[in-house]
Amino acid sequence: MTGTYLGMPAFPRAAAAATQDTRLRANLTRATGTIRAKRAQAIAELDDWTQLRAAGAAIKDRTLRHLDHYLEQLEAAVTRAGGVVHWAADATEANRIVADLIKATGESEVVKVKSMATQEIGLNEALAAEGITAYETDLAELIVQLGDDLPSHILVPAIHKNRAEIRDIFSESMSQWGRPAPEPLTDDPAELAEAARLHLREKFLRAKVAVSGGNFMVAETGTVVVVESEGNGRMCLTLPQTLISVVGIEKVVPTWRDLEVFLQTLPRSSTAERMNPYTSMWSGTTEGDGPREFHLVLLDNGRTATLTDEVGRQALRCIRCSACLNVCPVYERAGGHAYGSPYPGPIGAILTPQLRGTSTELDASLPYASSLCGACYEVCPVAIDIPEVLVHLRERVAEQGGAGHRLEKAAIRAAGWVLDHPAVLAAAERTASRTRRLHPRRLPGPGSGAWSESRDLPRIPAAPFRDWWRANRTTKERP
Amino acid sequence: MSSRDMVLGRIRRALSDVPRQEGPEDVPVARNYRAAHTAHDPGELLDLLQDHLTEYRATVHRCHRAAVPGTVAAVLARRGARTVVVPQGLPEEWLSQAVIEQLTDTPPLSPRACDAADSVVTGCALAIAETGTIVLDGGPGQGRRALSLIPDHHLCVVRAPQQVVASVPAAVARLSPNRPLTWISGPSATSDIELERVEGVHGPRILDVVLVHP
Numbered sequence: 001m002t003g004t005y006l007g008m009p010a011f012p013r014a015a016a017a018a019t020q021d022t023r024l025r026a027n028l029t030r031a032t033g034t035i036r037a038k039r040a041q042a043i044a045e046l047d048d049w050t051q052l053r054a055a056g057a058a059i060k061d062r063t064l065r066h067l068d069h070y071l072e073q074l075e076a077a078v079t080r081a082g083g084v085v086h087w088a089a090d091a092t093e094a095n096r097i098v099a100d101l102i103k104a105t106g107e108s109e110v111v112k113v114k115s116m117a118t119q120e121i122g123l124n125e126a127l128a129a130e131g132i133t134a135y136e137t138d139l140a141e142l143i144v145q146l147g148d149d150l151p152s153h154i155l156v157p158a159i160h161k162n163r164a165e166i167r168d169i170f171s172e173s174m175s176q177w178g179r180p181a182p183e184p185l186t187d188d189p190a191e192l193a194e195a196a197r198l199h200l201r202e203k204f205l206r207a208k209v210a211v212s213g214g215n216f217m218v219a220e221t222g223t224v225v226v227v228e229s230e231g232n233g234r235m236c237l238t239l240p241q242t243l244i245s246v247v248g249i250e251k252v253v254p255t256w257r258d259l260e261v262f263l264q265t266l267p268r269s270s271t272a273e274r275m276n277p278y279t280s281m282w283s284g285t286t287e288g289d290g291p292r293e294f295h296l297v298l299l300d301n302g303r304t305a306t307l308t309d310e311v312g313r314q315a316l317r318c319i320r321c322s323a324c325l326n327v328c329p330v331y332e333r334a335g336g337h338a339y340g341s342p343y344p345g346p347i348g349a350i351l352t353p354q355l356r357g358t359s360t361e362l363d364a365s366l367p368y369a370s371s372l373c374g375a376c377y378e379v380c381p382v383a384i385d386i387p388e389v390l391v392h393l394r395e396r397v398a399e400q401g402g403a404g405h406r407l408e409k410a411a412i413r414a415a416g417w418v419l420d421h422p423a424v425l426a427a428a429e430r431t432a433s434r435t436r437r438l439h440p441r442r443l444p445g446p447g448s449g450a451w452s453e454s455r456d457l458p459r460i461p462a463a464p465f466r467d468w469w470r471a472n473r474t475t476k477e478r479p
Numbered sequence: 480m481s482s483r484d485m486v487l488g489r490i491r492r493a494l495s496d497v498p499r500q501e502g503p504e505d506v507p508v509a510r511n512y513r514a515a516h517t518a519h520d521p522g523e524l525l526d527l528l529q530d531h532l533t534e535y536r537a538t539v540h541r542c543h544r545a546a547v548p549g550t551v552a553a554v555l556a557r558r559g560a561r562t563v564v565v566p567q568g569l570p571e572e573w574l575s576q577a578v579i580e581q582l583t584d585t586p587p588l589s590p591r592a593c594d595a596a597d598s599v600v601t602g603c604a605l606a607i608a609e610t611g612t613i614v615l616d617g618g619p620g621q622g623r624r625a626l627s628l629i630p631d632h633h634l635c636v637v638r639a640p641q642q643v644v645a646s647v648p649a650a651v652a653r654l655s656p657n658r659p660l661t662w663i664s665g666p667s668a669t670s671d672i673e674l675e676r677v678e679g680v681h682g683p684r685i686l687d688v689v690l691v692h693p
Contacts, residue, residue: 031674051512062506065497068490081657087483139680140671156671163672189672193680200681205590205629221656231628231667231682238624239590249486254503256656260648261512263662271670274531275610275647278682279662280624286659288587289623304489310496 005150005340010365014338015330024335027162032326038272039323039379045274046264055261057383060317063219063252064307070219070252071298077222081284083294088246090301095126097297098211098244102132105242107208111200113226113233114138115213116320117246117299119151119342120355123211134211135177135203137232139196146173152336152344154322155270160335163187170195178203193230200232210236210291214247215319216262217296220255223283224296227266229276237280243291248299250307250316262319265381269321302355311392315350317382322347324376324386330369339366346376350389358397367393429464436460515645516609524608525639525690531611535665536678537686544691551600551634552576554687558632560597564588566622569600573636584622593629599683601627604660606637606688607650611665613637613688614650616658624661633683635663639692 008014018024043049063070075085088094102110110127112118112134124134124145136145143158144151147169151157158166167187174181174195179202181195212233216225224245226233237243253259267276285294307313325331325345336344340362341352349366358364367390376386398405418424432439439460443452461468480488517527529539542550555563555577562580574581582588582596593599602620606613613635615621620636627633637643644650654660667682678684 027673035670035674046513046516048512048516051509055508055510055512058506058508062503062508065494065501065506066503067494068487069503071487071490087481087486089482089485093482137681138671139669143671156674158671159674166672189675189677190679192672193669193677197680201594204681205594218656223656229667230669230671230680232680234624234628234661235681238628249490257651260651263651264647271676273535273664273676275607275612275662275664277535277664277666277668279660281656281660281662283656283659286617289617289659290625298486300486300489304486304493307490307493313493 005342008337008340008362010361011334011338011340011369012365014340015334015369018335018338019333021335023162024160025333027160028332028335030162031156031159032332035272035326039269039326042268042272042274046268052261052265053381053383056265056319056381057317059253059258059261060382061314063254064250064313064316067249067252067307070254071249073219074217074222074252075298077218077220078284078294078296079222081222083222083284083296086295086297088297088299088301091121094121094246094297094299094301095123098123098246099127099130099132101242101244101295102127102209103130105209107132109133109135109207110209110211111135111137111203111207111236111240112141113210113212113228113236114141114157115211115246116154116342117213117248118211121246121299121301123246135200137200137203137236138228139193139230139232142196142200143169146170146177150337151342153325154320154343154345154347156322160337163189163192166192174199204232204235204239207236207240209242209244210240212236212243212245214245214251215266216259217247217252218254218256218259219252221283223256223281225259226280227276228278228280229271231278234278234280237282238290241291242293242295244295244297246297246299248301249303266319266321269319269323269379269381302357305357306351306354309354309392312350312354312389314384315347315354315389317384318347318351319382321381323379323381327375327379328370329373329375330371334369339369341366346370346386346390347384350384350386350393353393353397358393358400364397364400367397426464426466430467432460433463436462513646514648517645519645521640521643524643524645525692528606528608528611528637528643529690531608532665532688533611535611536668537611537665537688539688539690541690541692544693547636547689547691548572548574548576550689551636552578554634554689555579555598555600558598558685558687560632562596562598564593564596564599564622564626564630566599566601566620566626568619568621569602570620573600584626587623588626590625590629593625596630598632598634599627599630600634600636602636602638603642605642605644605650605653607644607647609646612650613663614654615661615663616654618658624659627661628682631683632685632687633663634687634689636689636691639690
């Protein structure tokens, strides 16, 4: 990936452009519609879904409230099992650690398993600057990399592309990265998958270093878990001599047994399968099987800042299933790119502003990228109350000010004063009634155009209610 | 200050609202979800396992213990396999009727040698009926992880009833985190194109499962 999210416009502008893209709209509607129906079916199979969901949330809360304890426990267990643990306070440090580890092997190319954490820190770009080529091996990540594009979905980063577009990308760009696509190539998904298999096989067989993320890390055993479908993960985790996993600190779970919850909720929430095709679990290194060197890079990069917020910290429960994206009416229409972050959709709208802060116009706009309909909360397998956090973050953005918010606050302050003084309020109401013919039908002023175009202002009654009451009430008391 | 100390320090400051006397176990986790979603009748479990394996495009062959060599030979022949990777500890009789070149892993086969092989035959640690999953843990007859990954055809023998568990919780309880584990549910697949499942990417594109009942 050579693209960047830097300098992207705030959500409303990006979304306004994206919603005009009819092909994007069609691709998203089709894909999210397909998965929504399947997910509902997969979840209906488990009559204890509610309990599993509550347990998942509780396990994550236990972890987060004692994160220091579990990270130290994890570090000790991974070390005992033959792995090396590194700590990265931010993206720059994580990239530095990974680049140095790769350089120490003498290699200049690595194969990569799809990972949100390495997207977040811009690892591929950082490695490229050091002369190291990172090959994405997940099919969707490959599509994004070959198309010089940006991911737009947590699980299916190329969801914004349809099969015909993917065919064109493969035909045009595979040859620049290695083995060209077979000719002729149709847009049959099976044939496209075959093209990816051929293109990447050579890279897997010769790979010496792999970089991965991780879905879970078990504190008590030092086990890292990667959940995947295609087998590219297994290739990367098994064949190279050196494996470097970059994992966010919030991915730790306390016990081995805790996996029994997430291995039920994650596949059904993400790909709507009873179980994803492949899950790999390893603890450190194993003599005669797999990498000889294992490095685990624990990434903070804004997670501790998120943890500080007692309401917002629940976002760190996220297991990256992307169910919230697939049900979100805003995501379905705006697409993932409008969120300007590797984490799009509802979870992105609460995670990105917490990880990155709300100082840019884009990040400050994200908590507003929602209609607060609550569908995201309903499907979340770890019960993150996304609407609650959205409202909480809106408050934070409003507190920090900004043009619109200063005006709004002044107006609310003025209204508060009037409402606090009955005589003033009565006078204001009478004035409003007397001048009702002069009132505009629609809300005037800047910024209200699009919204008020189709909405009339409520009509002011001929007399304020208090005056009407005084004139019409009878003195008869109830019996 | 090291980054380790910095990150741990940030965490402790971030959690200033957590009472000092609260221990990790004080945060309650209710495990009132089910240990299994199905009855423990071995026959029913085997049927369920077969259904779920089949649903994810694995091909299931059921046979008695005595018929394993014949079944394995027939499946390998049907797949047109001429070379098969044989992990250490695989029961010899399983391949006793197959007319095929056997590649053992001593000394370790190179990735390219595995890539050139047509098939791999393995046992497993266990199979999960509710999800249609087989789990390999590198034990006898399973080999290191690369062996069951690179050949395009994987034939896995599951011994019922002892290797069949009902649920994910039952599997987690029986597996050892000290071993490298691979959970396999059907042949490799992807949902990356329009969120539709397509079988056959990097892992074995054909998965045959021989379910052995006593």
